[in-house]
Amino acid sequence: MKQPPRSLPPKGVESVAWDGPARLTAIAQTEGEEAQFGVATAILWAATHDLRVAMRSRSELAVQILFYVIVVSLFPLAASPDRALLAALGPGVLWVAALLASLLSLPRLFAADFADGTLEQIASSPYPLQALVGGKIVAHWLCTGLPVVVLAPLLGLQYGLDSDVLAVVTLSLLVGTPLLSLLGAIGAALTLGARGGSSLLALLILPLCVPVLIFGAGAADAVRAGLSASPNFSLLAAGLLIALVGAPFATAAAIRVALD
Amino acid sequence: MRVERGRALLVTGRNGSGKTTLLRILAGLTLPEAGRVTWDGEAIRPGASTMRAQCVFVGHAPALKDELTVEENLRSLTALAGAHVSDDAIATALASVDLHEQRGLPARVLSQGQRRRVGLARLALLPRPVWLLDEPATALDAAGLAWLGKLVAQRLRDGGMVIAATHQSLEIPSDRVDTLAMT
Numbered sequence: 001m002k003q004p005p006r007s008l009p010p011k012g013v014e015s016v017a018w019d020g021p022a023r024l025t026a027i028a029q030t031e032g033e034e035a036q037f038g039v040a041t042a043i044l045w046a047a048t049h050d051l052r053v054a055m056r057s058r059s060e061l062a063v064q065i066l067f068y069v070i071v072v073s074l075f076p077l078a079a080s081p082d083r084a085l086l087a088a089l090g091p092g093v094l095w096v097a098a099l100l101a102s103l104l105s106l107p108r109l110f111a112a113d114f115a116d117g118t119l120e121q122i123a124s125s126p127y128p129l130q131a132l133v134g135g136k137i138v139a140h141w142l143c144t145g146l147p148v149v150v151l152a153p154l155l156g157l158q159y160g161l162d163s164d165v166l167a168v169v170t171l172s173l174l175v176g177t178p179l180l181s182l183l184g185a186i187g188a189a190l191t192l193g194a195r196g197g198s199s200l201l202a203l204l205i206l207p208l209c210v211p212v213l214i215f216g217a218g219a220a221d222a223v224r225a226g227l228s229a230s231p232n233f234s235l236l237a238a239g240l241l242i243a244l245v246g247a248p249f250a251t252a253a254a255i256r257v258a259l260d
Numbered sequence: 261m262r263v264e265r266g267r268a269l270l271v272t273g274r275n276g277s278g279k280t281t282l283l284r285i286l287a288g289l290t291l292p293e294a295g296r297v298t299w300d301g302e303a304i305r306p307g308a309s310t311m312r313a314q315c316v317f318v319g320h321a322p323a324l325k326d327e328l329t330v331e332e333n334l335r336s337l338t339a340l341a342g343a344h345v346s347d348d349a350i351a352t353a354l355a356s357v358d359l360h361e362q363r364g365l366p367a368r369v370l371s372q373g374q375r376r377r378v379g380l381a382r383l384a385l386l387p388r389p390v391w392l393l394d395e396p397a398t399a400l401d402a403a404g405l406a407w408l409g410k411l412v413a414q415r416l417r418d419g420g421m422v423i424a425a426t427h428q429s430l431e432i433p434s435d436r437v438d439t440l441a442m443t
Contacts, residue, residue, distance in 0.1 A: 056327035117321025
């Protein structure tokens with residue numbers, strides 16, 4: 001473990017050690033207080049906090065990304081190396097693997113905060129809980145959804161997908177993975193504190209994700225069949241907008257129930 | 261029950277008598293089954309943000325992230341409570357609770373008592389009208405206990421309210437303390 005460099009103690013530190021409450025409160029009172037507890041500040045706080053924690057445990061991040069890469073790579077090895085079959089299989093496999101990778105990291109989304117007391121502080125903070133939850137979902141997507149989107153074109157090559165199909169799959173993942181994070185957050189909050197929470201979470205979330213999977217993977221199929229993928233994208237985007245508005249509220253409500 | 265400015269309420273009672281539940285209701289974490297909470301004479305909705313902006317809640321769990329350094333944890337927790345705290349104030353607060361040496365270390369190396377002290381440093385940096393302390397003396401040594409007593413006494417002199425659930429007596433002036441025994 002690398003230690004950050006130490007600097008000299010600030011001036012006067014020695015003199016306040018163990019008798020500083022009076023001085024400290026005086027300092028604290030001169031520091032500013034947020035007058036408005038804004039939504040943007042809350043989202044930013046939660047997202048940076050979670051990203052900072054994730055960056056300190058990079059091995060966990062790497063495991064999730066590696067899991068996605070391996071699941072996608074297993075299919076060409078197990079199925080027959082028939083080019084037409086693989087091309088038909090590819091978009092669906094990329095989508096199912098994205099769903100599983102998202103599911104792998106979901107149990108930790110709130111459970112760690114729940115266990116160490118951070119969630120209590122989040123719920124009793126003056127900022128709106130929905131916004132703080134929203135920030136956590138943003139961080140979850142940046143850690144698990146974005147790598148999936150970025151890797152998709154590369155991994156799709158194993159299936160001999162044409163460039164236009166690859167582009168559509170990647171784009172559909174870009175719209176669809178935030179939706180998976182948003183839906184998953186509701187499930188993660190609902191299963192907080194439940195025994196066998198992570199398996200329950202899978203049972204709860206996978207059926208909810210079926211429409212996302214159908215329209216997401218369907219976009220590439222439409223292109224392969226020479227049709228327009230825009231209806232699929234419209235439906236995915238509509239789902240994303242609804243989830244963006246609804247999911248943070250539902251998640252916040254579930255967290256309040258779990259803490260109660 | 262009623263708490264006035266500049267007074268502390270010590271909630272006592274056997275295990276399971278509802279001390280923590282009372283504090284969690286005031287912090288907006290638990291919904292009361294009966295009764296209501298009023299602030300400045302007005303009834304407030306449980307968990308209303310107006311109330312949350314007045315309170316600081318220190319629970320059983322210290323809310324520290326093992327991955328982050330002590331300094332980052334403290335900065336992050338005060339920011340979550342809505343306070344802009346300068347780096348100097350963070351450093352002074354940590355020095356004040358005798359954690360200056362450990363400020364750059366990840367929180368996972370701290371002992372239970374040291375974790376508690378980070379919570380107290382946070383409290384000192386958040387001079388809100390109401391402090392809700394759930395067993396604040398747990399795992400603290402004599403010096404820490406004395407520090408906590410001074411901090412609470414100072415807050416009471418400044419017109420704050422402190423509601424603490426505790427088994428141990430806090431070292432605060434007895435003329436400012438009321439006691440509520442839960443049964």
